[in-house]
Amino acid sequence: MKLLSAAIRNSLLFIAAFLIVPVFLGTAVAQQTSSTKKEEPTRAKFPAAKAQKSTAPDADADADSQSAKKAGAEKDSPDAIRKRDQWFYKQRSSANGHIPAGARARALAHMQRRMEAEGRLVHRPDGSIAEVAAPLAAVTNTWTSIGPTPTTGGEFSPVTGRITAIAVDPSDATGNTVLIGGAQGGIWRTTDAGTTWTAVGDQNSSLSMGSIAFAPSTPATVYAATFDIYYGAGVLKSTDKGQTWTPTCTTPGTTCPFIGPFSDATPFGFFTLGGARISYVAVNPSNPQMVLASAQFALSGSKEGVYCSADGGGTWTNVLAGQMSTFVGFASSTVAFAALGDPFGSGTGANLNGIYKSTNANSVTAGACSMTFTALTGATLPASSAMGRIDLGISPLFATDSTGTGHLQRAMLVRQCG
Numbered sequence: 001m002k003l004l005s006a007a008i009r010n011s012l013l014f015i016a017a018f019l020i021v022p023v024f025l026g027t028a029v030a031q032q033t034s035s036t037k038k039e040e041p042t043r044a045k046f047p048a049a050k051a052q053k054s055t056a057p058d059a060d061a062d063a064d065s066q067s068a069k070k071a072g073a074e075k076d077s078p079d080a081i082r083k084r085d086q087w088f089y090k091q092r093s094s095a096n097g098h099i100p101a102g103a104r105a106r107a108l109a110h111m112q113r114r115m116e117a118e119g120r121l122v123h124r125p126d127g128s129i130a131e132v133a134a135p136l137a138a139v140t141n142t143w144t145s146i147g148p149t150p151t152t153g154g155e156f157s158p159v160t161g162r163i164t165a166i167a168v169d170p171s172d173a174t175g176n177t178v179l180i181g182g183a184q185g186g187i188w189r190t191t192d193a194g195t196t197w198t199a200v201g202d203q204n205s206s207l208s209m210g211s212i213a214f215a216p217s218t219p220a221t222v223y224a225a226t227f228d229i230y231y232g233a234g235v236l237k238s239t240d241k242g243q244t245w246t247p248t249c250t251t252p253g254t255t256c257p258f259i260g261p262f263s264d265a266t267p268f269g270f271f272t273l274g275g276a277r278i279s280y281v282a283v284n285p286s287n288p289q290m291v292l293a294s295a296q297f298a299l300s301g302s303k304e305g306v307y308c309s310a311d312g313g314g315t316w317t318n319v320l321a322g323q324m325s326t327f328v329g330f331a332s333s334t335v336a337f338a339a340l341g342d343p344f345g346s347g348t349g350a351n352l353n354g355i356y357k358s359t360n361a362n363s364v365t366a367g368a369c370s371m372t373f374t375a376l377t378g379a380t381l382p383a384s385s386a387m388g389r390i391d392l393g394i395s396p397l398f399a400t401d402s403t404g405t406g407h408l409q410r411a412m413l414v415r416q417c418g
Contacts, residue, residue: 146194161185167212169241171219179222179242181209187224189242201245206233211281212242215288223248223291223313225278227258232275234258235293235313248313255315257303258295279326284362286333288312290369294325294338305351306338308369320373322351326389331398336361338373341390351375352384355392 112129115121121129150158165181176193179200187201187209201207206226215221222242226232235258236245249256258276277296284290289312297303306320306328323340330336336358346352356373363370 165209165212165224167214167222169219170214170216171241177241179212179224181212181224182207184208187212187242187245200243201236204233204236204245205247208232210278213281213283213291215283216285218288221283221288221312223281223283225281225293227275227277232258232278234276235278235281235291235309237313248309249315255317257297257307257316257318258293277324280328282329282336284330284333287362290362290364292328292330292336292338294328296324296326302349305340306356306373308371310364310367310369315368317369319369319371320351320356322349323353327392329392329394330361331394332361334362335359335398336371336373337392337394339390339392341388343389345388346384353387353390354384355381355390 112121116123120132122132124130150160152158162183163180164183165179167179168175169177169179171177172191174193177191178189178194180188180190180197182188184207186199186204186207188197189200190197201224204226208227209224210227210232211225213223215223220239220241222238224236224238224242224245226234226236233247234256235248237248238245247259249259252260258278260275275297277298278293279296280292280294282292284292289310291309291313293307293309293316295304295307302321303318304324305318305322306325307316308319309316320338320340323342323346325338326341327339328336329338338356338358340346340351340353340356342353352375355376357376358371358373361371363372
């Protein structure tokens with residue numbers, strides 16, 4: 001009986017303990033929750049209390065902030081500012097490394113004397129200087145901008161980019177059909193004198209244009225030279241007045257030099273000099289298959305010069321090698337002019353910077369161009385050593401001029417760079 005009573009007592013005690021423990025646990029959780037809720041207003045009221053619990057992360061953040069401030073201070077330290085000022089000064093100093101005292105005042109006085117001699121400045125009675133307004137001459141021709149409209153949003157905006165080539169379709173008596181080429185914008189065509197334009201060469205392997213020329217005897221044939229300063233793809237050809245284009249040659253080699261192989265050599269670091277820059281292309285007035293191209297191959301020596309094709313661009317021959325060519329043009333079916341104009345001065349060799357003339361510009365031997373060029377000399381022309389980049393303009397009356405050279409315009413750019 002006692003055993004039974006003890007067993008019953010033990011069971012009751014176990015059940016009581018089982019029921020009491022959860023109650024105590026719930027009370028403890030409730031107290032903790034209540035304590036947390038009480039702390040929240042305190043933290044809101046005293047933010048410093050909250051900051052004390054995250055001392056280590058804040059300390060790290062402060063250290064990073066101090067490091068950043070220190071780096072900024074070092075970047076704009078007195079020594080850094082002094083070096084920057086020295087660099088700025090040296091760009092404007094003389095060859096002796098300093099700007100002579102009074103240099104700006106003397107330069108200003110010299111400019112004023114020149115402008116007075118030219119009649120552009122006049123001294124007033126009170127000693128001041130006034131600009132002389134040039135008399136307005138009667139305007140007989142006006143120019144109207146026909147686009148493209150400048151774009152905005154870029155670092156250099158508003159800007160339209162450079163138009164590097166323009167050619168008017170000679171078969172359009174109205175003059176409304178025009179082709180233009182951009183430095184990196186491809187070829188565009190208008191048939192309404194520039195009111196609207198259509199891109200006609202976006203599928204070409206290069207959008208960098210240097211020159212465009214219609215074949216005078218067959219205006220449906222058009223040639224376009226690529227590579228203004230960006231990489232090009234040789235000479236392109238169209239047989240439908242510039243609406244579609246194809247490469248003139250597709251296999252790199254001696255007879256197709258414009259498309260490779262290219263050199264990765266560069267003195268700049270941000271773009272290479274490999275590839276051919278073709279600044280001019282010209283078509284023989286009587287033969288749409290004979291084409292001249294002025295080419296520059298940087299760091300390539302005799303590979304540069306004037307190239308000629310007698311088969312519509314399929315194969316090319318260097319007919320005036322030695323320097324970079326900056327101009328080619330036909331004055332008639334038998335006369336052509338070319339310019340060699342390395343902007344850094346003539347190199348060595350037989351063909352130096354200067355203007356050259358061919359009087360057998362239609363000569364073909366064994367299917368290849370065989371024209372020859374002779375350098376023009378005379379008292380009115382600068383010496384080759386004084387010539388840089390050269391550009392020419394040939395009068396459209398040249399072919400009917402009895403003197404043979406009288407209408408070669410002497411308005412040309414002769415510039416020595418470097």
